[in-house]
Amino acid sequence: MAGGYEQLLGSFDQELFDRIAPKLWQLLNDLEPYLWREGNTYPETHTLLQDLFANGEVYFDVTYNPSEAASLVSQGRYPDSARTFVFDSGTIGNTHYVAISYNSSSKAAAMVLANLLLDPVTQYEKSRPELWGDLTVLSVGSLPKEWREKFRAAPRPPSVLSPDELSSHKIPELQAAWLEAIEKGWTENVLQK
């Protein structure tokens, strides 16, 4: 719709936003008849959306964590038939970040912690479905051979897409200033319409 996401990358551009946003509001308003409760209301929290999906009130749930469905299936909250998918035109993905605040008094210690979090051992534990089931932030292809094999050999539940499928459809998230403008515009032009 924007003519490729590439032009939206980088810092916020008011002129570009004003040109594209009306088309987005139009699309979202046109979608309303097909939405939960005809778009009269939206689930306030992700937990509520998960409940709606589990109860069959909605047909899909959106999440940033590609293996979330697997962990919810194993908890018995989602039916076994739950599957994950990405849009053909790409799905926004992001990864977990750690940041050190500029006025931190223990920068060195924070960096040690960040290293620990990035360690393949920690990352592998994090990705185990019975623990957290969150995908690793590491680029598996760039890891030493033994870790590469270990990550690739990790069992993958049927509801989870392969890392290759995910990464080939992943499109980057916009900078925060865009999100602010989109949220504000959505409230005014879609929610309150």
Place this chain on the structure above:
Amino acid sequence: MVGSYREGLDGKRAAKIMKTGLSLIFMLAPALVVILVLFAGGLALGLSQSLGYMPIIGAYGFNLDAYLQLIKSPGFVPSLLLTIFVSVLATLLAVVLAVATALTLRKRFVGKKIVYFLYQFPLTVPHLVVAVGVLLLVSQSGLMARAAFQVGLISDSAQFPILVFDDLGIGIILVYVWKEVPFIGLIALTVLQSMGNDYEEQARTLGANSWQTFRHVLLPLIIPGILPGSIIIFAYVFSSFEVPFLLGKSFPAMLSVLSYRLYTNVDLDARPQAMAMSILIAVFVLILVLFYRRLSQRILRRSG
């Protein structure tokens, strides 16, 4: 000689009074400190932020910008109307049902103990739990919808009536009525029991029918008792957050939910507006409570 004796006595008495005064202040100190520091301090902080004084984001202004932006924003008026509607209706329903149930409960009947226990039960359940319970019970995929589906009343969850996330806040009102009926009802019951049957019997002897007895004898006696309770409920419903957050529609949302959204906005520039909203809620409650007291006193004078 006499004068100095007197003086000595007065001095002693003054010292004694001062001593009691000081010990009183010390005894009240734990409560006073909490009220002054946490409540008054928080209020002052909120007020100054609402006026645009927030050094952490480099705002040092003292102006009404946040209030103006808030009032002019398109969501404000519908939210205010919804909030007034929900709190007025919830309070009214709770009071009416409470008085009706109290009148029934003061009579003797079989199984009164169990009924009385069940009647008081909602008082012990937190609002949050009741809200989740209502969601599980009456949402379109809730227990009642499932039951209706099983017996063939509906063939799809979307056919079940919309009782939560709805335009009129029915789910929210339901929670508050369930919670607050015994709150008012127990007060009304105490009043009714403490005055005995004398007034009522006298009215009946003088030829009043049961409606007249209720309207001109019982009600004027109950109202002063339940008035403060209903004011508490009204102020509580008007400003409380968790129930409308769980059961309310995205738009219009109740004022407290708007305040929360502004407060948790990633943009810190919205913080003064969040504070302005909270201050406005407090001011609205104050105004409406004063108005409500006036109105009810007038009703009281007329019926008294």
